Amino acid sequence: MRVDISFLPALAAAFLLTFARVGTMVMLLPGIGEMNLPARVRLAMALVLTAILLPAHQAAYTVDLKALGPVLLVLFQELLVGAVLGLTARMAISALQVAGFVVAQQLGLGFVTAVDPTQNQQGVLVGNFLSVLGITLIFATDLHHLVIAAINDSYTIFAPGEVPLIGDTAQHVTRVVATSFKIGIQLSAPFLAFGLLFNLGLGILSRLMPQMQVFFIGLPLSILLGLLLLLLVVGTMMGTFTGYLEGVLGELAPHS
DSSP, X not given: OOOOOTTHHHHHXXXXXXXXXXXXXXXXXXXXXXXXSOHHHHHHHHHHHHHHHHHHHGGGOOOOTTOHHHHHHHHHHHHHHHHHHHHHHHHHHHHHHHHHHHHHHHHTOTTOEEEETTTTEEEEHHHHHHHHHHHHHHHHTTTHHHHHHHHHHHHHHSOTTOOOOHHHHHHHHHHHHHHHXXXXXXXXXXXXXHHHHHHHHHHHHHHHOTTSOHHHHHHHHHHHHHHHHHXXXXXXXXXXXXXXXXXXXXXXXXXX
């Protein structure tokens, strides 16, 4: 009995190229691609997703294996596509860090920092809380299914072997960054109004009672009232954020 294994080189090349796209995206995704998550878990997720997507898109990889140059070129293109997809989700969730920074400044907690598990760097405490809450809501509301759909639909938007248009890619990244900053400011709008009115009241009080130590009274009161305001509006804030993130991921998965 003779077994034909001539298909194995083409299959292995298609698997590695698919893994380059999927693995790069998984590495950059918020929540999944964090350094505190074991590398074996991230690798297992990337391999499982690659094995699921490969049968549907294996025919798209038509690479001449007799020459190294074309293979390396397609590999670079796949890494670039995966980076664009992963960075889009990463930049979208940075809206919560922008909102958290503004909120912390208005509450008087801008000096309180801790390690942000989603960024692996120091961040304000309120921003860290909102980021972790946002990632939790992504999995609670099944938005991570859109991420998987985005990987699948990316083969329609970015076909293997085609270089992504640099102009369109740069415009997409710029739009996501600008929208993320705008959403972050919109989420923190109640606290901007609170900070303006509260500081205006303290200024009037200091002019009416110059002998009063306004700072020692105002800071604890600002933190207390700000935390109460955060308790009241955090549901609306996160609802707005999940709607925005669903729109961003929906653009990457138009067929879902």
